[in-house]
Amino acid sequence: MAMLAKVKGRLRRLLERPASVELTKYEALLPKIADREDKIASLSDEELTEKVGKLRGSERELADDELVEYCALAREAAKRALNERPYDVQLLGVMGMLAGHVVQMATGEGKTLAGALTAAGFAVRGKRVHVISVNDYLAKRDAEWMRPVYELLGVSVGYVGEKVSTEHRRGAYESEVCYGSVSEIGFDLLRDRLVTSADDQVQTPHPAAVALVDEADSVLVDEAKVPLVMAGTAEGVERDADMAEVVRRLRAGVHYEEDEDGRNAWLTPSGAKAVEKALGGVDLYAEDSPYLAAVNVALHAHALLERDVDYIVRDNKVQLINTARGRIAALQRWPDGLQAAVEAKEAVAATESGEVLDSITVQALIARYPKVAGMTGTAVAVAEQLREFYKLEVAVIAPNKPCVREDELTRLFTTDDAKEDALINEIVKTHETGRPILVGTLDVAESERVAKRLGENDLECVVLNAKNDAEEAAIVAEAGAFNAITVSTQMAGRGTDIRLGGHDEADHDKVAELGGLYVIGTGHYPSSRLDDQLRGRAGRQGDPGGSVFFSSMEDEQLTQYAPEVQLHVLKEPPGEDGLIKDKTARAFVAHAQRVAEGVELEIHRNTWRYTRLIEQQRDIIMEHRDKILHSDVADKLFEKHAPERHAELVEELGADLVAEAARQILLYHLDRRWVDHLGYTADVRETVHLRALAKETPIDEFHRAVVPEFNKIVPEAHDTAVDSFDTVKIGANGAELEEAGLKRPTSTWTYMVYDNPWDSDAEQALKKVRAHVKKVKAER
Structure with a gap:
């Protein structure tokens, strides 16, 4: 069956x-x-x-x-x-x-x-x-x-x-x-x-x-x-400003290298020597070295995370950007070591450190x-x-009125400079007619650069990016007004209609006669769907509209996913303005996007293969936790395993107070074991591909390592809770956990974590890192 x-x-x-x-x-x-x-x-x-x-x-x-x-x-x-x-x-x-x-x-x-x-x-x-x-x-x-x-x-x-x-x-x-x-x-x-x-x-x-x-x-x-x-808050990571300064002096290609995807960076032998010298002659690769992890995270912050692309600095704080929306990720940060490294890199106030208490995937x-x-x-x-x-x-669902928007072919240029010059010229030329323009950029830095260049051409525009997202709806609502130029990062005001002639449609007919809203993309997104979302800002409810995307041979997506396309293979030479009309080259743009989509899908697929085991374990633990929270499970546990102390406390303080104290003690130990288990699984995930290099299946090894540890959580939580029941002071105010060293977090926040393990590129990068480590040790 x-x-x-x-x-x-x-x-x-x-x-x-x-x-x-x-x-x-x-x-x-x-x-x-x-x-x-x-x-x-x-x-x-x-x-x-x-x-x-x-x-x-x-x-x-x-x-x-x-x-x-x-x-x-x-x-x-x-x-x-x-x-x-x-x-x-x-x-x-x-x-x-x-x-x-x-x-x-x-x-x-x-x-x-x-x-x-x-x-x-x-x-x-x-x-x-x-x-x-x-x-x-x-x-x-x-x-x-x-x-x-x-x-x-x-x-x-x-x-x-x-x-x-x-x-x-x-x-x-x-x-x-x-x-x-x-x-x-x-x-x-x-x-x-x-x-x-x-x-x-x-x-x-x-x-x-x-x-x-x-x-x-x-x-x-x-x-x-x-x-x-x-x-939640915990004793832990301290910011290392000295390490940030050491890494800041390193040069790409000499002291460190990056993989093609920009997801990993590692020291070269020359870089390792430079870091060791800067730290006073330490052995970076010595067993149990306290420096290697700190160097790696500082290097990640320095080389792979870019200001105004991955984060912004505002009010003396590092604020993360949700790259899926080009917006500030409120109350989110990276895991502590990385967050601290970026804060040190930008020389801003350090945030308190913590540990992961729990997590859940959207899926x-x-x-x-x-x-x-x-x-x-x-x-x-x-x-x-x-x-x-x-x-x-x-x-x-078919539209109520047919879409009459005119979508032009991508305009491909030889260089980023040629692309940006053509982009500005197109905006200037179109604006002379009064037609409203919405420019969709790939990141905050680009939106501000485009706005600056428009200003140099005496054109006023409204900028919508992660730095002013609170004004998003009002800005987007006016993007269809006569003479308007709106520059926005990805996902411009999604959920807010752009009506021709402004939010009140006062100049609807005038704008419609000019061709409606003109959407210009400064580059293709990693998915054709995101391109379509930007295009879809124009041509609502049968209104006229138009869209065009500008791209260049130097765009990151093209160099990363279609590096084989080069100028010398083109059948038709570029124009003086750098415009490439060769159909073969334009086909490579679409090819690069399809490859990017495939990479993202594989990441999602691989991530879910691993996380679904943790989700199943989480459901089991939370079901047990709910029983503790809503029933007398804890009280009966202590009554069974510490009957004398339980009877004494009930006689002295009453059954209800003792039951609540028992609940608090057991919940603390169950939560503590779950936090430790999450840390353990994270460590296993970091190293599971080393086992793959030894011809073992990573997913099987992951299960083999994680399942037995999970099975210990509830028994160990119960055993340590019983021990605590004998030692924790229980009075009229309940169990005094903090005095016994059983301290819960005093505050909580959320982390921004991009779960991208186990893809082939990561495996290759890991092999390169290990090879470099061996090479460094061999040269000693």
């Missing part, structure tokens, strides 16, 4: 199109929904809400007649609450999402409203819903914007964000529909796993049954590269929901990934 299922799965992969969900069944219901429109329009608001209430009941999916009734009522609710009548394509999207699919709807087609009607539809069937977005701003905006619709449908709604209070947070999760960013909902889950009192949890006892993912490709694919990691977070659906403008490009990692199918 298993073999038959596997064969069927392979056949399905071969025969199915990437977006294979048929919506014919739901299209047939649209006329019936329209037939109900006039009758429902005659209902009062109270009668409408009452009609929706009659659909409440069992948690089964809506039957066809119920689906028709719900969509008709939902359309009327939107008309009354927002003065917006949902198009047929929006209702088609609603029905597709209620069936558990990811629907692809073009920019400007009304995904926000479709999502709200879908969430309310699930809520009507008794399912609690989390509407998951890419950032806090969109979560709050959409919850407040759609609230009148929810109220008419008789559904409660709330939102969570980074700055809301615990009371607000708990109330939002008690609502039938709760909006929140993927990181905020994930971190609330992690925080709930760290509490020592059931009353401090915010998500339970109301777990959501449905995850409705807005911008599904961004959340499920782009954000999935960054695990959500919760850290594991989404897997917790029994039902998942979503919406985005670009899903087909990642349909295979959505199917492989989330078991989700994509349904494509």
Whole structure:
């Protein structure tokens, strides 16, 4: 049977199109929904809400007649609450999402409203819903914007964000529909796993049954590269400013080398000698050397992390940039050694050190929901990934009005300088007509460089990047205004419509006559899907628009993933301005992008192979932790293994106080063992490929090392807790853990960790490092 299922799965992969969900069944219901429109329009608001209430009941999916009734009522609710009548394509999207699919709807087609009607539809069937977005701003905006619709449908709604209070947070999760960013909902889950009192949890006892993912490709694919990691204060890493200064003097190509991907850097023999001399003649490669790890992390910070690309410095702090969105990653940092190294590199105030308390991948977070659906403008490009990692199918919804945007071929230049000159000239020429321009750059540094050059040409522009992301929505809303020039990093104001003529569309017709919004990309992103997202900012709802991408032979993506293309192989020589018209060269640009997409997919695939074991172990531990938190497991443990002390304390302090003290002691030791286990698995992951070099399978070795250690966690936690029960002072205020040296973190924060282990490039880099180490030792 298993073999038959596997064969069927392979056949399905071969025969199915990437977006294979048929919506014919739901299209047939649209006329019936329209037939109900006039009758429902005659209902009062109270009668409408009452009609929706009659659909409440069992948690089964809506039957066809119920689906028709719900969509008709939902359309009327939107008309009354927002003065917006949902198009047929929006209702088609609603029905597709209620069936558990990811629907692809073009920019400007009304995904926000479709999502709200879908969430309310699930809520009507008794399912609690989390509407998951890419950032806090969109979560709050959409919850407040759609609230009148929810109220008419008789559904409660709330939102969570980074700055809301615990009371607000708990109330939002008690609502039938709760909006929140993927990181905020994930971190609330992690925080709930760290509490020592059931009353401090915010998500339970109301777990959501449905995850409705807005911008599904961004959340499920782009954000999935960054695990959500919760850290807490600990004795630990100190910043080494001297090491940063030593590394700052090293020269690339002489003292250290980097791999082609820019993911690894290592000292050359010459570099090792230079570092040893600078540190006073130490032996860098001596056994148990305290210097090698510090040098490596300082070198990583110096050589691989770039200011205004990977991070910015603001208010005397290093602030990370989420490269998937080109935005500040609020309250996030790199693991301590790297964070400290970057702070030393930039000579800014050091942050406190800590250790990882727990983590969860986006994939594991989404897997917790029994039902998942979503919406985005670009899903087909990642349909295979959505199917492989989330078991989700994509349904494509045709636009309400055909897209008439004109997408030009990529303009490829010989050098970055030639590309940038042509880019500025194109902006200057287009701006003379008054046509609005949106320039999409690859990073913060480039956005500021383009803005500076435009200023030198007496052109004013608005810059949207990680340094001023708080103004994002207002800036993007005006990007379609007459004469506007907007320069933005990736994912410009995603979720905010760019209307021709400005947010009030005052000059709509004038701008439309000029060709609509003109989108210019300064380079191709690592995925064609991200390119399409930028293009999709123009041409909403049948409006005119245009797009073009500028690229150069020196672009990092081209040199990294298509290094074989060189000027001398071109059949047609470049023009005087450096423009390359040779079709072969342009084909290499697309090839490089496809290779980049393949690399990212393989990273995701390999990462999940390893992390899913940890996720399974985490679920087991957290289930046990919940029992301790919500029952008398700890009290019975001590009553059994320390009966005399338990009886004495109960007689002296009362059963309730002793049970709570027992709970605190056992929770501390279980959490401590779990933290230690996470550290151990991280160490194993760092070295598992050394075993691969010895002809052993890394994943098997990883399991072989990690599983036995995991099995020790609960027994050891119980044993040490019993020992502590005999020694920890327990008084009227409970267990005095800190006096016994059992100190919990005094604060927590989140880490930015790019989980990129075990790819072939990393293996190659590891081999190179080991070879260099051997060479250095051989020369002594």
